[in-house]
Amino acid sequence: MNDTAMKEALPATAHTETAPSTGWHGIVADWSSDQRAFKNVSWGKAMMWVFLLSDTFVFACFLLSYMTVRMSTVVPWPNPSEVFALTIAGHHLPLILIAIMTFVLISSSGTMAMAVNFGYRRDRRKTAALMLATALLGASFVGMQAFEWSKLIAEGVRPWENPWGAAQFGSSFFMITGFHGTHVTIGVIFLVIIARKVWRGDYDHARRGFFTSRKGHYEAVEIMGLYWHFVDLVWVFIFALFYLW
Amino acid sequence: MAGPTGHTETQQHPIRLYLVAWGWLFVLSACSYLVDYFGLVGYLRWSLILMFMALKAGLIVAIFMHMAWERLAFSYAILLPPLLLLIFLGIMVSESNYTLFTRLAFFGAGP
Numbered sequence: 639m640n641d642t643a644m645k646e647a648l649p650a651t652a653h654t655e656t657a658p659s660t661g662w663h664g665i666v667a668d669w670s671s672d673q674r675a676f677k678n679v680s681w682g683k684a685m686m687w688v689f690l691l692s693d694t695f696v697f698a699c700f701l702l703s704y705m706t707v708r709m710s711t712v713v714p715w716p717n718p719s720e721v722f723a724l725t726i727a728g729h730h731l732p733l734i735l736i737a738i739m740t741f742v743l744i745s746s747s748g749t750m751a752m753a754v755n756f757g758y759r760r761d762r763r764k765t766a767a768l769m770l771a772t773a774l775l776g777a778s779f780v781g782m783q784a785f786e787w788s789k790l791i792a793e794g795v796r797p798w799e800n801p802w803g804a805a806q807f808g809s810s811f812f813m814i815t816g817f818h819g820t821h822v823t824i825g826v827i828f829l830v831i832i833a834r835k836v837w838r839g840d841y842d843h844a845r846r847g848f849f850t851s852r853k854g855h856y857e858a859v860e861i862m863g864l865y866w867h868f869v870d871l872v873w874v875f876i877f878a879l880f881y882l883w
Numbered sequence: 884m885a886g887p888t889g890h891t892e893t894q895q896h897p898i899r900l901y902l903v904a905w906g907w908l909f910v911l912s913a914c915s916y917l918v919d920y921f922g923l924v925g926y927l928r929w930s931l932i933l934m935f936m937a938l939k940a941g942l943i944v945a946i947f948m949h950m951a952w953e954r955l956a957f958s959y960a961i962l963l964p965p966l967l968l969l970i971f972l973g974i975m976v977s978e979s980n981y982t983l984f985t986r987l988a989f990f991g992a993g994p
Contacts, residue, residue, distance in 0.1 A: 664954065677956070691964060702972060709983065710980075712987065737916040740912050744912055748902075752901055758893045856893075878935070
């Protein structure tokens with residue numbers, strides 16, 4: 639791979655031919671330019687967004703099927719507020735574990751956003767440290783989820799039955815939170831991988847990657863961030879529609 | 884060497900902006916938890932939950948994922964397709980109502 643190939647990967651020529659970007663005229667101009675439609679978005683970022691779009695549809699299918707079974711069952715739905723309640727220091731708190739998990743995941747999104755920012759400032763130590771903090775928060779989220787699963791399984795929740803009501807509660811719960819937890823776990827693994835590269839200075843010295851042997855740059859941190867924020871975004875919907883509804 | 888440093892349009896914003904968005908996400912999450920804590924029910928509960936959900940999702944996509952600063956050709960390509968899900972939602976609501984009707988009418992499990 640030479641420099642020409644690198645230029646191809648970056649929208650270096652876009653600036654000179656950039657049409658007005660506002661309003662419908664800008665959209666039409668971008669799409670009809672007989673060139674790349676996404677003027678200042680690199681292919682890596684565009685592809686991550688397209689993947690996230692497809693993942694949106696996957697999660698939407700889960701949430702819509704959950705809605706369908708909940709709306710069509712004649713057996714009362716278990717009250718999530720009570721199912722996920724914990725007694726801490728003598729206080730009975732509804733849904734407290736889920737609330738803590740929500741705050742943990744939002745905090746991890748905050749540290750990730752700061753990591754992206756420090757990445758573009760080329761401060762590799764702060765970037766790597768913030769990414770590791772994000773990974774740590776993500777791992778603790780998965781840990782709390784494991785606790786939640788064990789607690790529910792011990793109480794007799796199965797995908798086909800539970801002690802409180804509609805059997806579909808268990809299948810929806812395990813499917814939705816399981817798939818989300820898998821996403822968080824994969825995110826944690828990739829955060830650690832990218833953080834290691836940042837720490838080592840791969841993106842400062844344009845060291846070639848192990849898989850594609852492309853030269854890396856700090857945009858990788860932003861693309862990683864897109865995935866991580868998406869995981870948080872999905873949790874916003876799960877929290878509202880499954881736990882609070 | 885034409886490295887990535889020549890790429891001038893990186894997403895570079897003040898740290899303060901992220902901290903403000905973070906703070907609002909905390910406040911909104913606390914609000915949606917309080918909806919459950921105070922045991923609000925009915926349309927008030929559902930509308931509050933959906934409102935806080937939409938505000939949080941908007942903050943994450945616009946600020947944290949930088950969609951607010953992308954060109955419209957790109958944001959529309961990503962943000963418009965999920966609207967199709969509303970049609971899917973409508974179909975499944977009608978389908979569930981029909982399933983519930985058949986269960987009540989032919990299996991007599993209901994009141």
